[in-house]
Amino acid sequence: MNAFAKAWRRSRTSAPPTQAEIVRHDAILFLCVLLMLAAGWGVRLLAQEDSARTANLGTGYPAVAYPAAWIPALNPVAAQDGAAEATPLFVARSAGAPSSFNSTLRIEALPVLPNDALGALRIRLGLQRAQALDRYRELSAEPVTVLGGREALLTTYAYLADPTRDSGGNGLPVVVEAQDLLFRNENEWLVATFAADASHWEAEAANIALVLQSLDVEQMAP
Amino acid sequence: MIKANGDANMQDTQRLERMATNSGGLWWALALEIVGLLLFVIIFNFIFPSLGDTLSDGARVALGLLFALVPALLWLGFFYGFDRLEPEPRRMVIATFAGGAILFAALAGTLLNHVFGVEQWLAATWWSRLLGGVLVVGVIEQYMVFLAVRYLVFEHPEFDERVDGVIYAVAAGLGVATVINFQYVLAHGGVDLDIGSVRMVINALAYASFAGVLGYFIGQARFERVPWYYLPLGLLAAATLNGLLFFVLERPSTGLAAGKPWASLALAAGVALVALLIVFWLVARANEETLRVLYGAAPAPSAPPSALPAREHAPRSSWFGGDAFAGAPVAASSTGAADAFDLDENPRPQQEPPQPRLPEKGNPKGGEA
Numbered sequence: 001m002n003a004f005a006k007a008w009r010r011s012r013t014s015a016p017p018t019q020a021e022i023v024r025h026d027a028i029l030f031l032c033v034l035l036m037l038a039a040g041w042g043v044r045l046l047a048q049e050d051s052a053r054t055a056n057l058g059t060g061y062p063a064v065a066y067p068a069a070w071i072p073a074l075n076p077v078a079a080q081d082g083a084a085e086a087t088p089l090f091v092a093r094s095a096g097a098p099s100s101f102n103s104t105l106r107i108e109a110l111p112v113l114p115n116d117a118l119g120a121l122r123i124r125l126g127l128q129r130a131q132a133l134d135r136y137r138e139l140s141a142e143p144v145t146v147l148g149g150r151e152a153l154l155t156t157y158a159y160l161a162d163p164t165r166d167s168g169g170n171g172l173p174v175v176v177e178a179q180d181l182l183f184r185n186e187n188e189w190l191v192a193t194f195a196a197d198a199s200h201w202e203a204e205a206a207n208i209a210l211v212l213q214s215l216d217v218e219q220m221a222p
Numbered sequence: 223m224i225k226a227n228g229d230a231n232m233q234d235t236q237r238l239e240r241m242a243t244n245s246g247g248l249w250w251a252l253a254l255e256i257v258g259l260l261l262f263v264i265i266f267n268f269i270f271p272s273l274g275d276t277l278s279d280g281a282r283v284a285l286g287l288l289f290a291l292v293p294a295l296l297w298l299g300f301f302y303g304f305d306r307l308e309p310e311p312r313r314m315v316i317a318t319f320a321g322g323a324i325l326f327a328a329l330a331g332t333l334l335n336h337v338f339g340v341e342q343w344l345a346a347t348w349w350s351r352l353l354g355g356v357l358v359v360g361v362i363e364q365y366m367v368f369l370a371v372r373y374l375v376f377e378h379p380e381f382d383e384r385v386d387g388v389i390y391a392v393a394a395g396l397g398v399a400t401v402i403n404f405q406y407v408l409a410h411g412g413v414d415l416d417i418g419s420v421r422m423v424i425n426a427l428a429y430a431s432f433a434g435v436l437g438y439f440i441g442q443a444r445f446e447r448v449p450w451y452y453l454p455l456g457l458l459a460a461a462t463l464n465g466l467l468f469f470v471l472e473r474p475s476t477g478l479a480a481g482k483p484w485a486s487l488a489l490a491a492g493v494a495l496v497a498l499l500i501v502f503w504l505v506a507r508a509n510e511e512t513l514r515v516l517y518g519a520a521p522a523p524s525a526p527p528s529a530l531p532a533r534e535h536a537p538r539s540s541w542f543g544g545d546a547f548a549g550a551p552v553a554a555s556s557t558g559a560a561d562a563f564d565l566d567e568n569p570r571p572q573q574e575p576p577q578p579r580l581p582e583k584g585n586p587k588g589g590e591a
Contacts (some may be wrong), residue, residue, distance in 0.1 A: 004336050013273070015447045016444070016445050016447070017443065017444075017446070017447050017448070021447065022376075022377075022443075024450070025443060025448070025450070025453050026372065028450050028451075028453070028454065029368070029453045029457065032366050032454035032457070032458075033361055033454075033457070036357050036361045036458070036461070037351075037357065037358065037361060037362070039357050040338065040353070040354060040357035040358035040361065043349075043350055043353045043358070044338060044339075044340075044343050044350075044354065044358070046350070046351035047343040047344070047346045047347060047349075047354065047563060048343045050346060050347055050350075051343050051346040051347075067346070068346040068347065069345035069346045070342075071342070074356075095345050099409070100409060114359070148316070160271060203341065209518055
């Protein structure tokens with residue numbers, strides 16, 4: 001407190017600093033900025049450790065991690081954007097995304113039809129989305145495994161969204177890139193969808209990895 | 223150069239007294255400022271809520287960018303009025319404004335997004351928002367303000383009063399705010415800003431005020447021998463206010479991101495207004511310091527009564543009615559020899575001749591005769 005009081009004391013003279021003192025103050029300030037940024041880096045590391053949450057899907061479902069900064073929807077509603085028609089088990093959106101399209105994680109459970117298979121589900125979902133999403137285009141489909149060896153399919157697709165018009169604004173449409181992870185869980189299909197502005201897809205890589213790692217997604221051996 | 227006695231001293235004394243007692247004008251300026259900003263918000267929210275519908279994409283973005291400048295220019299004019307009796311050259315104020323904007327756009331964005339990757343972790347928890355907002359966002363943004371002032375105007379002869387530190391720092395802070403508002407407009411596709419117009423107004427006020435706090439410390443460091451921790455203290459104070467604003471605006475449960483903006487905007491406006499009041503006080507304090515030194519340097523016993531800087535003639539220095547000289551030993555400081563901050567590590571001789579208060583125009587060495 002003594003130092004603070006001394007710093008805050010009203011001056012009684014005008015004694016301008018010498019050039020050497022000015023340079024010294026610059027250097028000290030620069031060092032202090034570096035120290036504060038180093039402390040900020042420490043906060044970053046701690047926050048990253050504490051940056052994941054686990055979606056509460058209910059009993060019998062796998063634990064799915066999502067970024068802690070994302071906001072889970074309190075009452076997920078049925079999809080309006082071409083996802084499956086069932087009410088999703090879980091939806092979370094990014095907070096403060098740089099795009100007008102908020103990155104989204106959606107987890108849905110779909111019924112298993114007779115003689116159903118991953119390939120048939122992929123086609124069924126693709127048809128649904130082609131009807132509901134503007135300029136829907138599947139980019140790739142990759143067989144993977146989840147949760148210690150279960151067969152799964154990771155499809156990547158893109159479409160056009162118009163989030164600002166949907167909210168009454170008049171912004172530009174957004175090209176959305178999305179991935180569906182399809183796999184079977186007991187007597188139903190689980191579809192985990194991760195969607196983001198395509199121009200920010202790389203920036204979302206860490207969040208995508210967080211979700212996929214929580215489901216233990218691995219490439220299928222050739 | 224201000225002389226220690228004689229007519230020049232009288233004129234400077236009177237000028238500084240006017241500067242330090244312009245309370246009525248300030249409140250009128252503030253009232254006009256608020257009316258202007260309300261008009262700005264009303265235009266976007268009620269008169270032309272769909273202004274962008276009739277424009278092409280390019281025109282919409284161009285107009286949006288132009289409107290992003292409006293709050294900054296309004297606040298710049300307001301703070302510029304602080305110094306209206308000896309205004310700073312407009313080109314220097316504009317250069318500092320542009321310097322703050324360019325530094326922020328060039329360096330801060332890279333540091334924040336690519337080095338620290340704040341989007342990935344800053345909003346993860348409440349404490350990361352608060353501490354990261356202060357130690358990363360606030361420090362980087364306010365250091366950009368410091369750099370703009372330090373390397374564009376700090377040693378310029380026109381930087382000749384303590385309050386100039388506030389004026390130039392506010393200009394740099396508004397440059398930062400303008401870039402942030404530009405980014406906001408671009409992210410939202412044009413001029414249909416709605417609630418965004420309120421946020422832009424608050425951003426401009428907040429960044430101007432935070433930078434004003436830092437500017438006070440810069441002004442003191444320009445004209446006083448300050449302890450080593452003085453500038454870091456000023457930067458930390460401004461960064462803390464900056465971080466508080468970020469913390470309030472980016473609350474995930476009730477903040478803008480959750481679609482419940484009004485509570486957050488009201489809180490943010492509160493933070494910004496508190497900072498503005500702090501700046502008012504600091505400006506008054508800076509002028510008071512200037513007057514105090516001038517009175518302290520004047521030859522009280524030999525001057526005519528009207529020019530005497532005697533205790534009973536001391537002006538009110540504060541816009542809030544405070545007495546600048548309450549309890550201040552004016553006569554005791556008339557030697558001007560005491561060290562400004564009692565720097566233990568670097569004591570000054572007690573019989574040192576009086577230092578001139580203001581640097582001479584053209585003498586960037588701060589008045590060292």
